[in-house]
Every structure is written in structure tokens, then in C-alpha cells.
Amino acid sequence: MTNPGFCILPKPPAASLYWKAVRGIVTKRDALRSVRTPGVLQEYKNGRGIIGALAATAWRPRDRTYEVLCYRDPSRWGTARSLDPDSVKEMDRRFPSTFNNYDYDCNRVVIAPHSPCPVLFGIRGDDATLLPAAMRTVRGELPASWLVFETNQGTDDHVLPSARLEPRTTVGVERRVSGMPRSIRGGHVIVDMGGLPAAAYEPSKGFRNTIRALRPGDRVRVVGSIRDSPRTLNIEKLLVLALADDVRKQANPLCPTCGKRAKSTGKMGAFRCARCRRLFPRSLAVVENVSRLLAPGWYEPPVGSRRHLSKPLKRLVRAS
Ligand SMILES: [Zn+2]
Known part of the structure; x- marks a missing residue:
């Protein structure tokens, strides 16, 4: 601030x-x-x-979460914070109503800031009464004081209900995947969703594998912020609604006259028998169904690369 x-x-x-x-x-x-x-x-x-x-x-909460913020002794301001990562994982397990505590994909503590500010750490959760006990589970530097706040973190309040793609807003839209996912420089993954390129950036780590596993024809609901130039949707969460068949060509069509496999002509994916010159449409290729790596359901980036306002799936599941 x-x-x-x-x-x-x-x-x-x-x-x-x-x-x-x-x-x-x-x-x-x-x-x-x-x-x-x-x-x-x-x-x-x-x-x-x-x-x-x-x-x-002006906030009249429709949904709310809480955060216990604990503060450092002023003599420690600006020095490195010492918190025991195992105790943060322990707290995460023992208090399932808390969220965004530990990033298991990147193996790091997410509750502590990295700035020289007076905050030692903050634990977010749905039950305000459990937060002080969760706080005391964390071992390391002792807080000098603490306070529980009511917050809009993890509520998805920032997501616009309308599907208008205005820059610098966050929307939730239903789309059909219209191209193969591709990796670009910097380790980012882009997939086209009916004319709208959707991106999972490098810091989202393992979440990019979810995006890479999408195939044309998949139906998804995607929540993300709209970037103006180039017009891109930065994916915050993804709901796979329906999976398309992922077919892979196994063999070219067999010419019934010559008993030979036809060769690709390169035109519209058609094939031609090298001996009798007969043409075969692409649909006659021998294909196999590739098993999909995704199942319908929600997917989200690891804890460390989530936006503070983004509702974690943990809360989404609890509410439904
Ligand atoms: Zn032939």
C-alpha cells in the first residue's frame, strides 16, 4: 500500500x-x-x-471470508521472516476451512509476504473462530499482535456476470476450444477459444498441463481477465464441461483394388492410391480414439499464482 x-x-x-x-x-x-x-x-x-x-x-457482503493478520515486533521490521514450512503444512491439514496456505506444486509457504512490511503472515479461511488456533499452529517468529479481518478474498466478486469482453475486467464465459494448445516463448501456453486466445502463463506451472491437454471441440467455462493488447484472456479457472473425441490417424486408407495403403495428397487431407490413382477422402483414414488426460470438472492454478480475489475450488466445492 x-x-x-x-x-x-x-x-x-x-x-x-x-x-x-x-x-x-x-x-x-x-x-x-x-x-x-x-x-x-x-x-x-x-x-x-x-x-x-x-x-x-460500500461493501455489503454476499459472500465473505476472513483473514487473521499477525504483525511483527517493530525491532524485526525489514529482516527476514523465519517460519517453519512443515508447521504451515500441518496447519493447512488441520484446518480445512483455511485456504491458499501452502503451494504444494512449488513447495513454498504462501501465507507470508516478501516485502519489508510489518505483517508476519496472514491466514485466510471461512471460519473466523478457528483462525487464531490456526495461527498458533505456525511455528517460527512469534507475532507481536494479531487481528481478524472480514474480507472479499477468494469470493470471485471481481468476476463480471456478463460475457462482454472489456479490457481490464474479469469474466466467466462458456466457449468451445477451437484449436490445439501451443507453447510460446517464456513457457506460456495459449489455446484458441472460438476466436479468443486464452493464456496460462509460466508462473501457473502445472496448470499449463491442463491447458495443454485441451483439444478442439472441448466445451469449457473459463474465468479470466481480459488483456487489451493483444486481446487475450488470462485464465484464472477452468471448468471442463464436455470433452470432444481426440482421434489420431493410425493409417492411410487401404485401396480395395490394389491392397495398398494410399498416399497423402496434401490437399484437404485426401489420399490417392499410388498404383491405380484412385482418390479417398480424409474420412476413410484409419483412426483411433486417444484417451483423454482430462476429465470434466474444475481446474485452477497452484496456490502461489492465484489472484487474491479468485475463489479457490476448495471454497467452490464447499458451497455446492
Ligand atoms: Zn489402387
């Missing part, structure tokens, strides 16, 4: 301010205009923090 701000208001702004801010962009002017009663508004530096502060007061 480089430009903090806070507000104290007797009456919160309209809820629409929260939804605009979490799903799009709100100017400072518009945020200030939403204040309906006199109160205390305090800005620091460029003052943009006041937008988030006002939007937070």
Missing part, C-alpha cells in the same frame, strides 16, 4: 461503488462523489487509497 487513505462515515456509500471498484476502475473523483454525508476523509501521498477505503465501506 503505497498511497494509503482512510475514511470514517456515519453512512456508507451506495453498494454500487463497491461493485464498480472490484470489477472495474473507479476514479478518485467518482469515489469522492459517492460520499453522501460529512465524515472524516484522510489521504496520504497521491491519495488514491481513499478509493479503496470508500469502496470497502
